[in-house]
Amino acid sequence: MNRPWVAxxxxxxxxxxxxxxxxxxxxxxxxIIDADERxxxxxxDAFIPMKAGQWETKFVFTDIDxxxxxxxxxxxxxxxxxxxxxxxxxxxxAEAKKPGADFFGGDGADKCVxxxxxxxxxxxxxxxSCGMDGMGSVDMELKGVMGETEFNYESQVDVRLPLIGxxxxxxxxxxxxxxxxxxx
Numbered sequence: 001m002n003r004p005w006v007a008x009x010x011x012x013x014x015x016x017x018x019x020x021x022x023x024x025x026x027x028x029x030x031x032i033i034d035a036d037e038r039x040x041x042x043x044x045d046a047f048i049p050m051k052a053g054q055w056e057t058k059f060v061f062t063d064i065d066x067x068x069x070x071x072x073x074x075x076x077x078x079x080x081x082x083x084x085x086x087x088x089x090x091x092x093x094a095e096a097k098k099p100g101a102d103f104f105g106g107d108g109a110d111k112c113v114x115x116x117x118x119x120x121x122x123x124x125x126x127x128x129s130c131g132m133d134g135m136g137s138v139d140m141e142l143k144g145v146m147g148e149t150e151f152n153y154e155s156q157v158d159v160r161l162p163l164i165g166x167x168x169x170x171x172x173x174x175x176x177x178x179x180x181x182x183x184x
Contacts, residue, residue: 025117033114039098041119051148051177052096059085059155061171078169081159084132090181122146136160142173149177
């Protein structure tokens with residue numbers, strides 16, 4: 001029995017899956033998304049510009065997985081990582097249209113490597129690995145919504161600490177525009 005609708009249905013499904021697949025920002029396929037590839041992704045996916053001025057980014061962690069530590073020690077680690085990852089950044093008019101790695105990665109972002117970077121309008125997904133001065137290294141996955149004056153990303157953070165090993169944390173990265181940049 002000939003069923004042309006089955007072939008048509010399979011073709012439509014294949015097309016739908018292809019069109020929904022992640023168009024990777026990693027244009028050269030080397031596993032690292034450099035500044036040029038991030039800029040191209042923002043252009044391609046119609047990134048909504050941020051407001052120029054001073055931005056405050058805070059990390060708030062709600063969960064940590066370190067069975068061998070007590071509640072106070074866990075809170076101390078979450079507070080310390082949140083403190084080192086939180087920052088204030090000034091964005092010029094040009095930077096607000098295409099924020100650089102130092103904005104998303106915080107202070108010391110020159111030590112960060114992007115593994116994923118996908119922007120679709122206000123929806124953002126990033127994976128990056130960063131070195132932390134004196135504290136080991138951190139892998140972060142951030143997913144959420146960015147607007148002109150604020151953002152909220154669900155955060156999964158894996159920190160590798162010298163004496164403890166791998167620590168997994170969950171929480172949010174919250175950002176907001178707080179006004180004009182301070183005079184230089």
